[in-house]
Amino acid sequence: MVTSNRSRVVVIGTGSVGSAVASAIVQQGLCNELVLINHNPDKAKGLAMDLADGLEFLGRFVTIRPGSWADCQCADVVIVTAGPKPKPGETRMQELGAAIDIVDPILRHIADSGFDGILLMVSNPVDVLSWFAWKRTGLPREQVLGSGAALDTARMKTIIGELTHLDPRLVSGYVIGEHGDSQFVPWSTVSFIGKSFAQYLEDNRSRYPGVTLAGIEESTRRRGLDIKGLRGGTSYGIAATIAGLVRTILWNERSVVSISTLVDGEYEYGERDVFLSLPVALDGNGVGDFVDLHLSGDELSRFHASAAVVREHCALIADRL
Numbered sequence: 001m002v003t004s005n006r007s008r009v010v011v012i013g014t015g016s017v018g019s020a021v022a023s024a025i026v027q028q029g030l031c032n033e034l035v036l037i038n039h040n041p042d043k044a045k046g047l048a049m050d051l052a053d054g055l056e057f058l059g060r061f062v063t064i065r066p067g068s069w070a071d072c073q074c075a076d077v078v079i080v081t082a083g084p085k086p087k088p089g090e091t092r093m094q095e096l097g098a099a100i101d102i103v104d105p106i107l108r109h110i111a112d113s114g115f116d117g118i119l120l121m122v123s124n125p126v127d128v129l130s131w132f133a134w135k136r137t138g139l140p141r142e143q144v145l146g147s148g149a150a151l152d153t154a155r156m157k158t159i160i161g162e163l164t165h166l167d168p169r170l171v172s173g174y175v176i177g178e179h180g181d182s183q184f185v186p187w188s189t190v191s192f193i194g195k196s197f198a199q200y201l202e203d204n205r206s207r208y209p210g211v212t213l214a215g216i217e218e219s220t221r222r223r224g225l226d227i228k229g230l231r232g233g234t235s236y237g238i239a240a241t242i243a244g245l246v247r248t249i250l251w252n253e254r255s256v257v258s259i260s261t262l263v264d265g266e267y268e269y270g271e272r273d274v275f276l277s278l279p280v281a282l283d284g285n286g287v288g289d290f291v292d293l294h295l296s297g298d299e300l301s302r303f304h305a306s307a308a309v310v311r312e313h314c315a316l317i318a319d320r321l
């Protein structure tokens with residue numbers, strides 16, 4: 001629960017993603033204090049100075065400073081973005097070996113600090129590392145989440161917005177499952193301007209020749225890779241997504257977002273002890289109630305397949321716990 005009236009966010013890792021996340025938080029004035037931690041302290045110090053140089057022109061004052069693990073103790077939200085630089089062509093799951101060597105010591109420091117806020121994992125493979133973070137820190141399930149398919153959901157909405165020339169925020173629906181190759185869109189639950197998106201597409205067939213639900217889903221899945229191919233990596237989309245999640249938590253908005261959370265027997269999902277994205281309520285207490293999407297039989301099979309991929313990779317690092 002966010003109890004202090006002086007909110008503190010800690011960002012760990014100040015590479016492309018960490019810097020963009022820190023910038024989005026400052027630009028939006030989401031907290032009172034932003035603390036930056038990097039294993040090379042000069043990088044955190046330099047980023048803090050660079051961000052602070054814009055304060056005169058920002059809407060809200062934020063204290064920005066480099067920090068240490070002790071700063072996690074009283075933090076409301078800690079965001080982990082440290083990891084190996086993703087290599088071109090490498091899948092998120094292929095980053096696991098290098099990522100766990102970086103992230104495990106960080107999680108031990110966070111746990112040792114006495115942190116009792118909300119832990120937001122961004123480093124990939126995010127579902128596997130969020131599960132590991134929950135186990136490693138011993139924090140309640142409500143307080144550990146991964147950004148998961150929140151970014152993929154935003155991408156799906158952007159693609160539909162680009163296709164229809166309408167505001168992406170008119171789309172209501174979610175990408176679920178793994179933040180990775182086995183993610184999928186349960187189209188039976190996606191709506192747009194008052195009807196199912198599938199119906200919208202059908203009603204406007206002549207305007208969208210060749211456009212299919214499967215094609216939109218594939219473009220959503222591939223979008224991160226496409227951006228990586230064009231500019232070497234992704235940072236601003238994930239930063240906007242993380243800032244949105246931080247706002248929901250710190251401002252105690254009761255939003256419903258598709259984030260990676262512990263799935264443990266809820267509704268028809270039929271999975272236990274695995275982190276996957278599903279729409280859940282998010283507010284100052286962290287992760288709340290799940291939405292029962294009433295997935296079709298085919299969608300449930302895809303959800304189980306996604307769970308199997310994540311669980312298989314959790315097994316590879318379970319002996320570290």
Ligand SMILES: NC(=O)c1ccc[n+]([C@@H]2O[C@H](COP(=O)([O-])OP(=O)(O)OC[C@H]3O[C@@H](n4cnc5c(N)ncnc54)[C@H](O)[C@@H]3O)[C@@H](O)[C@H]2O)c1
Pocket residue numbers: 013014015016017018038039040081082083084085086095099101102121122123124125126147148151179233234235238
């Ligand atoms: N969840 C998502 O949607 C999403 C989106 C984009 C990137 N990512 C992930 O974010 C992570 C960072 O990506 P990036 O592009 O910022 O990479 P980057 O190389 O630019 O930054 C990595 C950061 O990790 C730090 N780091 C590296 N080794 C470390 C160590 N041994 N100890 C402590 N810190 C260490 C670096 O100093 C740097 O600050 C990756 O895991 C990437 O896959 C996730």
